[in-house]
Amino acid sequence: MSENQIYTLTVNGSQREVKDSWIGESLLYVLRERLGLPGAKGACEQGECGSCTVMMDGAAVCSCLVLAASAVDADIKTVEGLAPDGSLTDVQQSFINNGAVQCGFCTPGLIVAIHNLLDSQPNPSELEVREAISGNICRCTGYGRIFAAVQDVIEQRGATR
Amino acid sequence: MSTVKTRRDVLGTNALRPDGAAKVKGEFSFSSDMWSDGMLWGATLRSPHPYARIVRIDTSPALAIDGVRAVLTAEDVPGVLTYGLIDQDQPVFAVDYVRYMGEPVAAVAADHPETCRRALAAIIVEYEVLTPLTDPELSLDTSTPAIHPNGNVFRHQRIVHGDTSVVGDVVVEGEYEIGMQDQAFLGLEAAMAIPDADGAGIELHIATQWLHEDQKQIAACLGLPIERVRLVLGGVGGAFGAREDISLQVHSCLLALTTKRPIKMQYSREESFFGHVHRHPARVHIRHHAKADGTIVKIEARMLFDGGAYASTSSAVLINGITHIQGPYRCPSAVVDGFAVRTNNPPCGAMRGFGVVQACYAHESQMDRLAEACGLSHVEIRLRNAMRTGDTLITGQPVESVAPVERCIRETDALPLPPPLIDSPDVLELPGGTGLTSRSENIRRGIGWGVSIKNIMYSEGFDDYSTARCTLQDGVVALKFATSEVGQGFVTLAPQIARSVLGVTDVVVEPMDTTIGSAGSTSASRQTWMSGGAVDGACRLVRERLFEHVGLANGIDALRLVIEDDEIVDTMGTLRIKVTDAAPGVRFEETFEHHHRPTEDLDENGQGNCHVAFAFVAHRAVVDVDVELGLVKVVQVATAQDIGRALNPLSVQGQLEGGIAQGLGLAVMEEVIVQDGRVRNPSFTDYLLPTALDAPEVVYSLIEEPDPQAPLGAKGVGEPPCISVTPAIASAIRQATGRDIRRVPVRPQDICL
Ligand code: FES
Ligand code: FES
Numbered sequence: 001m002s003e004n005q006i007y008t009l010t011v012n013g014s015q016r017e018v019k020d021s022w023i024g025e026s027l028l029y030v031l032r033e034r035l036g037l038p039g040a041k042g043a044c045e046q047g048e049c050g051s052c053t054v055m056m057d058g059a060a061v062c063s064c065l066v067l068a069a070s071a072v073d074a075d076i077k078t079v080e081g082l083a084p085d086g087s088l089t090d091v092q093q094s095f096i097n098n099g100a101v102q103c104g105f106c107t108p109g110l111i112v113a114i115h116n117l118l119d120s121q122p123n124p125s126e127l128e129v130r131e132a133i134s135g136n137i138c139r140c141t142g143y144g145r146i147f148a149a150v151q152d153v154i155e156q157r158g159a160t161r
Numbered sequence: 162m163s164t165v166k167t168r169r170d171v172l173g174t175n176a177l178r179p180d181g182a183a184k185v186k187g188e189f190s191f192s193s194d195m196w197s198d199g200m201l202w203g204a205t206l207r208s209p210h211p212y213a214r215i216v217r218i219d220t221s222p223a224l225a226i227d228g229v230r231a232v233l234t235a236e237d238v239p240g241v242l243t244y245g246l247i248d249q250d251q252p253v254f255a256v257d258y259v260r261y262m263g264e265p266v267a268a269v270a271a272d273h274p275e276t277c278r279r280a281l282a283a284i285i286v287e288y289e290v291l292t293p294l295t296d297p298e299l300s301l302d303t304s305t306p307a308i309h310p311n312g313n314v315f316r317h318q319r320i321v322h323g324d325t326s327v328v329g330d331v332v333v334e335g336e337y338e339i340g341m342q343d344q345a346f347l348g349l350e351a352a353m354a355i356p357d358a359d360g361a362g363i364e365l366h367i368a369t370q371w372l373h374e375d376q377k378q379i380a381a382c383l384g385l386p387i388e389r390v391r392l393v394l395g396g397v398g399g400a401f402g403a404r405e406d407i408s409l410q411v412h413s414c415l416l417a418l419t420t421k422r423p424i425k426m427q428y429s430r431e432e433s434f435f436g437h438v439h440r441h442p443a444r445v446h447i448r449h450h451a452k453a454d455g456t457i458v459k460i461e462a463r464m465l466f467d468g469g470a471y472a473s474t475s476s477a478v479l480i481n482g483i484t485h486i487q488g489p490y491r492c493p494s495a496v497v498d499g500f501a502v503r504t505n506n507p508p509c510g511a512m513r514g515f516g517v518v519q520a521c522y523a524h525e526s527q528m529d530r531l532a533e534a535c536g537l538s539h540v541e542i543r544l545r546n547a548m549r550t551g552d553t554l555i556t557g558q559p560v561e562s563v564a565p566v567e568r569c570i571r572e573t574d575a576l577p578l579p580p581p582l583i584d585s586p587d588v589l590e591l592p593g594g595t596g597l598t599s600r601s602e603n604i605r606r607g608i609g610w611g612v613s614i615k616n617i618m619y620s621e622g623f624d625d626y627s628t629a630r631c632t633l634q635d636g637v638v639a640l641k642f643a644t645s646e647v648g649q650g651f652v653t654l655a656p657q658i659a660r661s662v663l664g665v666t667d668v669v670v671e672p673m674d675t676t677i678g679s680a681g682s683t684s685a686s687r688q689t690w691m692s693g694g695a696v697d698g699a700c701r702l703v704r705e706r707l708f709e710h711v712g713l714a715n716g717i718d719a720l721r722l723v724i725e726d727d728e729i730v731d732t733m734g735t736l737r738i739k740v741t742d743a744a745p746g747v748r749f750e751e752t753f754e755h756h757h758r759p760t761e762d763l764d765e766n767g768q769g770n771c772h773v774a775f776a777f778v779a780h781r782a783v784v785d786v787d788v789e790l791g792l793v794k795v796v797q798v799a800t801a802q803d804i805g806r807a808l809n810p811l812s813v814q815g816q817l818e819g820g821i822a823q824g825l826g827l828a829v830m831e832e833v834i835v836q837d838g839r840v841r842n843p844s845f846t847d848y849l850l851p852t853a854l855d856a857p858e859v860v861y862s863l864i865e866e867p868d869p870q871a872p873l874g875a876k877g878v879g880e881p882p883c884i885s886v887t888p889a890i891a892s893a894i895r896q897a898t899g900r901d902i903r904r905v906p907v908r909p910q911d912i913c914l
Contacts, residue, residue: 032194033196037187038187038194039186041191041193041347041348042193042349043347043348044430044845045429045430046844046845048844048845048846049347078187079187088186091185092182092185095185096177096178096185097177099175099811099812099814101184102649102650102819103346103397103398103399104180104181104185105346107185107187111185127587127589127590130589130853130854130856131589131854133853136852137850138347139345139346139399139823140347140815140819141822142815142821142856142859143818143853144818147853147856
């Protein structure tokens with residue numbers, strides 16, 4: 001399946017050339033299988049579960065629904081690009097501390113979605129948090145520890161503002 | 162997985178997941194994240210028919226496609242043609258007949274997933290379509306032609322106990338139905354199969370619940386000696402029972418051995434719905450006899466489980482169902498008939514709760530009716546009949562486990578109720594949520610109860626032992642076991658055990674694979690007890706060696722030594738030495754197998770000590786129902802669970818909340834819809850799962866009465882949370898609506914039409 005399409009994506013601040021690809025590949029596939037960035041996960045490839053959430057030009061998108069070749073002009077950020085090497089963001093640390101991670105398959109998508117929420121709305125209500133992540137399915141936790149993790153971050157950020 | 166901890170997170174603390182950082186950064190390697198030089202992709206061709214005879218298969222058009230490296234069918238299976246956990250009746254690839262929609266017929270290996278799709282489309286399979294057997298009642302009818310050489314009944318078992326002629330002052334009777342639920346783990350089936358250079362062996366990286374059982378079944382199908390099939394646990398994205406059976410294991414290995422290349426195989430969500438077993442749909446007819454004061458004197462029940470096309474664990478699910486049909490209540494007499502049957506519906510097997518979910522929905526619906534018939538409250542009827550330690554089950558087995566049923570109920574009852582529905586709530590708080598479809602004046606609130614008993618560990622004489630190895634050197638412990646970490650947190654618990662027993666801080670969990678003995682399955686709420694027991698045993702053996710060493714070096718009896726925090730202390734002298742400094746350069750290594758006490762088969766009357774131990778839980782659900790539109794919002798679930806001992810309270814909370822969400826799913830939204838043997842909703846668009854907006858508030862109380870039989874005093878906590886919450890929610894809907902709800906999931910039309 002090499003139809004020799006070459007294009008370049010901007011991912012986590014670097015230019016990444018995509019070679020020998022098939023034009024029908026999703027951004028999720030290209031990130032995972034061609035660019036060595038398996039942080040975004042696929043669990044439905046229909047835009048229903050949010051596991052594949054990445055940022056494109058500052059908006060959270062389901063990368064399973066984006067054709068990679070159409071994302072050439074976008075600034076793409078994946079879960080791998082959220083924190084500098086060896087460190088964790090406040091959301092990531094809070095997920096660990098609050099037991100919001102079980103199998104962890106939903107986690108990268110949720111982390112990206114929550115950063116996106118808190119960037120645009122630093123002080124969301126509990127309902128706003130629920131709504132913001134209602135497109136991210138978690139089968140393990142029942143969401144309780146995830147809400148607790150988000151609440152902790154909101155409080156910490158509020159305290160340091 | 163290399164996991165060095167720097168805090169002294171012993172048993173009882175909220176130790177954090179050692180794999181947490183990798184998971185939040187997206188660096189944890191799930192089985193679908195694996196990649197190998199020179200790998201090919203594998204894919205499966207599945208039957209579009211629930212029942213058909215295969216007239217002809219022509220794979221040559223697929224083989225002719227550029228990039229296709231192999232196309233395999235049943236003819237290419239070198240070993241046994243079938244597999245299965247209990248009866249090996251499920252074909253690797255269909256032979257002559259397909260018996261369910263989605264049954265594997267062929268597999269391909271190609272250079273790209275898209276090439277695989279084209280190859281699957283090019284394979285010609287000519288079917289003679291047959292009329293599927295889809296009504297499980299018909300499977301019991303001896304005049305129905307057998308759809309499999311082994312017949313249409315997987316198992317029939319009776320329970321006859323006590324004085325079966327007793328008649329109650331009060332008799333309530335009902336017929337209940339439980340729909341087919343999917344485990345819907347998030348991390349889809351995925352594997353990487355890497356052939357040995359000599360072509361006579363294979364290494365499979367796989368997300369599974371039970372490495373050694375997979376290994377045994379795979380080796381048999383591949384026709385390889387077991388030691389040439391090595392399994393390594395790939396990162397597992399949830400399991401809930403759906404990874405206990407073989408799915409793509411044999412296919413990926415066969416493709417790898419044929420092409421001599423690594424094979425990556427992963428299912429799509431749709432394929433996943435066809436590729437693993439589901440929770441059995443069941444029909445339960447049940448009659449309770451009680452004294453006028455509500456004391457149960459007898460139950461009579463008939464349970465029918467639709468096992469679908471192949472056996473999987475149907476026969477064990479059946480036994481769990483019928484042996485738990487009395488619920489957590491005393492019941493001196495019983496007549497129960499249980500059947501698990503074969504149909505052309507999707508195969509069913511293990512899912513969290515394993516047969517007890519179906520039983521619980523029926524007995525708890527009955528308890529409500531019994532309460533009403535006797536003029537008692539839903540709480541009183543349950544307290545009056547609550548089981549205690551020492552009571553005898555309808556199987557004749559004494560309940561030796563701690564059985565704090567009454568406490569579960571009372572502590573749940575004492576938990577605070579949510580505030581009443583306010584006049585103008587945010588629409589997101591109403592049934593219908595973002596759909597904005599509800600108006601508050603149509604909303605009624607209801608409160609319902611559910612209480613359950615669940616066996617833990619395997620039953621009926623099966624010795625599901627677990628193995629662990631502990632190595633200690635210079636204060637650093639390495640633990641090795643084959644226990645599948647599926648998300649539940651055994652990788653957190655095992656180091657906690659080592660820290661408690663050995664006074665160390667740093668614990669490394671080695672990769673889980675088949676280079677050590679079996680740990681049994683991550684199922685049946687058993688790993689805390691079984692693998693926890695194995696790790697504890699191995700660590701204790703190492704501690705003995707360490708004490709001997711220190712005793713010898715200091716001229717004192719090793720029996721005088723104990724661990725206090727991170728030191729070895731002489732209880733009769735002054736010696737006090739850090740574990741890290743106690744034996745420089747010396748390596749201690751011990752392996753331990755933990756076996757639970759033996760269990761028995763049931764006799765023809767269903768009598769026998771067939772289960773190891775039991776755990777109990779109570780749930781109270783508060784729901785708001787839009788009675789016009791049939792929409793339900795679960796507002797709050799209160800629960801008190803018998804857990805023995807909270808080894809990691811944060812993990813326990815996560816299990817409670819996660820299980821409750823799954824039970825909520827079965828109560829009001831989750832169902833694999835099967836019509837004429839065809840699955841109608843194999844996607845997350847049509848199979849609805851609870852989202853963050855559906856999650857109820859969970860208030861809880863942990864009941865800690867350490868079980869003397871349990872190695873760490875702790876009972877498994879995985880399954881109970883999802884069992885009685887379903888009937889509690891259904892009951893709350895009945896209370897809110899006055900409707901006679903007999904089936905779950907409760908659909909809008911069950912409420913408003
Ligand atoms: S994989 Fe993209 S939304 Fe599910
Ligand atoms: S932690 Fe498993 S799906 Fe969320």
